[in-house]
Amino acid sequence: MKINFKISHRYAVSLLESVIEKKKTEKVILDIQLIVNTLQSSNELQVALQSPVIKTEIKEKIIVELFKSKIDNDSLEFIKFVIEKRREDFLLSIALRFLELYDEHIGVANVEIKTAFEFTKDQKESLQKRIEQILKKKARLNYKLDTDLIGGFVAQVGDTSYDASLSHQLELLKKQFLKGNISLN
Amino acid sequence: MAEIRPDEISAILRKQLTGFESEVDIYDVGTVLQVGDGIARIYGLSKVMVSELVEFPNDVLGMVLNLDEDSVGCVLFGESSLVKEGDSVKRTKRVASIPVGEELLGRVVNPLGIPIDGKGAITTNKFLPIERKALGVIQRQPVKEPLQTGITAVDAMIPIGRGQRELIIGDRQTGKTAVAIDAIINQKYTHTEEAKKLGINPVYCVYVAIGQKSSTVAQVVAKLNEQGAMDYTTVVTASAWEPAPLQYIAPYSGATLGEYYRDNGKHSLVIYDDLSKQAAAYRELSLLLRRPPGREAYPGDVFYLHSRLLERASKLSDKMGGGSLTALPIIETQQGDVSAYIPTNVISITDGQIYLESNLFNAGVRPAINVGISVSRVGGNAQIKAMKKVAGTLKLDLAQYRELEAFAKFGSDLDQSTLKTLAKGARLVELLKQGQYNPVPIERQIISIYLGTKGYMESIPLIDIKRFEKEAIEYFEVKHNNIFESLKKEKQISDELEARIKKAAEEFINVFKRST
Numbered sequence: 001m002k003i004n005f006k007i008s009h010r011y012a013v014s015l016l017e018s019v020i021e022k023k024k025t026e027k028v029i030l031d032i033q034l035i036v037n038t039l040q041s042s043n044e045l046q047v048a049l050q051s052p053v054i055k056t057e058i059k060e061k062i063i064v065e066l067f068k069s070k071i072d073n074d075s076l077e078f079i080k081f082v083i084e085k086r087r088e089d090f091l092l093s094i095a096l097r098f099l100e101l102y103d104e105h106i107g108v109a110n111v112e113i114k115t116a117f118e119f120t121k122d123q124k125e126s127l128q129k130r131i132e133q134i135l136k137k138k139a140r141l142n143y144k145l146d147t148d149l150i151g152g153f154v155a156q157v158g159d160t161s162y163d164a165s166l167s168h169q170l171e172l173l174k175k176q177f178l179k180g181n182i183s184l185n
Numbered sequence: 186m187a188e189i190r191p192d193e194i195s196a197i198l199r200k201q202l203t204g205f206e207s208e209v210d211i212y213d214v215g216t217v218l219q220v221g222d223g224i225a226r227i228y229g230l231s232k233v234m235v236s237e238l239v240e241f242p243n244d245v246l247g248m249v250l251n252l253d254e255d256s257v258g259c260v261l262f263g264e265s266s267l268v269k270e271g272d273s274v275k276r277t278k279r280v281a282s283i284p285v286g287e288e289l290l291g292r293v294v295n296p297l298g299i300p301i302d303g304k305g306a307i308t309t310n311k312f313l314p315i316e317r318k319a320l321g322v323i324q325r326q327p328v329k330e331p332l333q334t335g336i337t338a339v340d341a342m343i344p345i346g347r348g349q350r351e352l353i354i355g356d357r358q359t360g361k362t363a364v365a366i367d368a369i370i371n372q373k374y375t376h377t378e379e380a381k382k383l384g385i386n387p388v389y390c391v392y393v394a395i396g397q398k399s400s401t402v403a404q405v406v407a408k409l410n411e412q413g414a415m416d417y418t419t420v421v422t423a424s425a426w427e428p429a430p431l432q433y434i435a436p437y438s439g440a441t442l443g444e445y446y447r448d449n450g451k452h453s454l455v456i457y458d459d460l461s462k463q464a465a466a467y468r469e470l471s472l473l474l475r476r477p478p479g480r481e482a483y484p485g486d487v488f489y490l491h492s493r494l495l496e497r498a499s500k501l502s503d504k505m506g507g508g509s510l511t512a513l514p515i516i517e518t519q520q521g522d523v524s525a526y527i528p529t530n531v532i533s534i535t536d537g538q539i540y541l542e543s544n545l546f547n548a549g550v551r552p553a554i555n556v557g558i559s560v561s562r563v564g565g566n567a568q569i570k571a572m573k574k575v576a577g578t579l580k581l582d583l584a585q586y587r588e589l590e591a592f593a594k595f596g597s598d599l600d601q602s603t604l605k606t607l608a609k610g611a612r613l614v615e616l617l618k619q620g621q622y623n624p625v626p627i628e629r630q631i632i633s634i635y636l637g638t639k640g641y642m643e644s645i646p647l648i649d650i651k652r653f654e655k656e657a658i659e660y661f662e663v664k665h666n667n668i669f670e671s672l673k674k675e676k677q678i679s680d681e682l683e684a685r686i687k688k689a690a691e692e693f694i695n696v697f698k699r700s701t
Contacts, residue, residue: 004255005254005255006254006255156214158231159213159214159215159229159230159231159232160211160212160213160214161210161211161212161213161214162209162210162211163209163210163211163212164209164210168210172210173202177201
């Protein structure tokens with residue numbers, strides 16, 4: 001699916017503003033999450049939406065058929081609007097951007113955590129506490145396993161990485177040795 | 186046999202590791218979206234600065250040039266094949282900079298200050314950014330001290346002052362680099378005790394080679410070494426095989442090295458060899474970054490590319506220490522076409538140009554300077570009085586000669602005065618010929634020009650002129666060395682000194698043996 005920051009940002013902002021006005025955020029968030037999950041799990045649906053051969057009316061029918069009974073009317077209207085404007089190939093990126101903006105709105109930081117091993121519940125709890133302390137806001141941690149790290153973890157908030165992994169430590173150590181300031185006295 | 190116990194080894198290893206801290210490392214990252222042709226597009230790195238260095242995997246460095254709404258455009262200083270889509274990119278939080286200081290004298294470095302001469306690491310902790318703002322009006326003062334190039338034609342008619350920007354322009358194979366190298370070699374004198382006594386400050390040199398063959402650069406370095414000129418010179422090189430971004434930043438690195446001396450009240454000479462190749466490198470990376478092309482496919486800011494570089498040449502006010510940075514940019518023209526885009530730009534930025542011509546070069550006039558169209562707009566103020574006096578008529582005489590030369594080719598009958606002008610002109614042209622790597626001190630230049638313009642050579646056959654000049658200088662040196670001494674000290678020709686020169690010249694004429 002195409003990524004265009006400008007377009008997806010604009011649609012996402014307008015959706016967010018309208019749902020906040022209507023005070024229907026909780027419902028719509030679940031709907032959007034459902035859309036994201038559906039689109040991400042089905043490559044066929046994505047291809048169908050992107051295809052220039054399939055007519056707009058047919059795309060609209062597919063979407064309505066799929067989500068009709070499962071999502072709120074407002075959400076459905078929004079999707080129809082996006083398709084009408086022929087921006088259906090940006091649907092996923094609009095939805096993702098919407099979730100990002102919503103998190104920003106309610107003050108929750110999305111944190112990607114990569115760990116070498118599965119963390120225990122205690123470890124996860126203390127990590128959550130520490131991260132919220134550092135960021136000074138609520139954090140949602142998404143865990144991922146990455147055995148390349150050897151040990152420790154990497155937490156990424158936006159563009160900033162908090163790197164406490166063993167592989168990175170070894171990399172730094174290697175650099176220090178390569179610098180050549182070895183003095184033997 | 187001596188033995189080393191294993192625990193000793195471990196102790197030393199442990200010592201090396203003690204300084205190592207294992208805290209959480211915090212850094213900003215982005216992801217490579219697209220890479221190719223030395224350009225990478227990066228997603229993320231939202232806080233990155235323009236011209237900041239970023240780190241790719243495999244020790245490849247890059248520099249940020251474009252900050253777009255949803256991506257960052259970046260040029261690579263290393264192999265682009267080592268960087269792949271999806272790689273993570275780290276910020277270094279440091280704008281592209283280069284180590285500066287006297288430790289770099291005698292060294293050959295790349296534009297990031299990494300030595301490439303195999304003489305070990307450079308031990309300096311002074312770093313300055315490659316891109317710096319040029320100084321304003323208040324911090325400057327007019328050019329007033331001369332920068333002697335050791336080339337008679339230049340020092341007499343196109344004088345260069347410390348803090349000036351003088352363009353060297355010409356086709357390929359016309360001796361542009363030779364002029365610049367001679368200028369560097371001639372600065373050796375400024376580092377001597379004698380110069381110090383006469384109040385001449387030393388000039389430190391930077392030679393920036395852009396887009397040249399590595400073999401050519403090696404030759405230049407070898408020549409400078411042979412002449413003892415590397416002691417006060419740094420060579421910055423981005424050869425033809427190196428990525429375009431390195432070639433693009435090379436002159437700025439050179440300027441930063443020169444500015445270090447300038448800002449410390451010293452004097453420096455920076456040679457950019459050559460800026461047409463730098464413009465081509467910049468065009469390459471601009472087009473790859475999808476900036477719109479303009480005339481000759483150069484981007485719109487190609488004028489700014491050179492103007493901001495050459496504006497950094499300056500003579501500082503006495504309050505700022507009175508240091509100077511003299512720039513000698515070189516431009517290569519195609520078939521003598523000075524009206525192409527880059528040559529016109531650089532001509533308009535600089536304070537004058539030394540124009541080299543291939544037909545003069547082929548006719549044996551070397552250095553092949555066309556003095557008719559070469560100018561120096563500010564250097565005249567810096568010329569020493571003695572030189573000003575003798576060179577005053579030189580340019581006129583040569584101009585008259587060139588005008589008549591065209592007629593004389595038809596072989597028609599010419600009157601006496603025309604013949605005389607032609608003869609004098611031919612002798613002066615002969616006099617200004619000079620060997621490569623053979624700079625002449627200013628006082629000797631003055632004596633030879635004096636002999637030429639005052640008519641002492643009229644009776645000498647053309648083929649004897651060079652020998653006449655050489656022997657005259659030797660004669661002066663042996664018999665009248667005090668003339669040279671007074672010229673150096675007084676820097677002007679008083680009536681008394683002129684009488685002494687006249688007397689010595691007449692003496693010499695009588696002892697000179699013609700070859701026919």
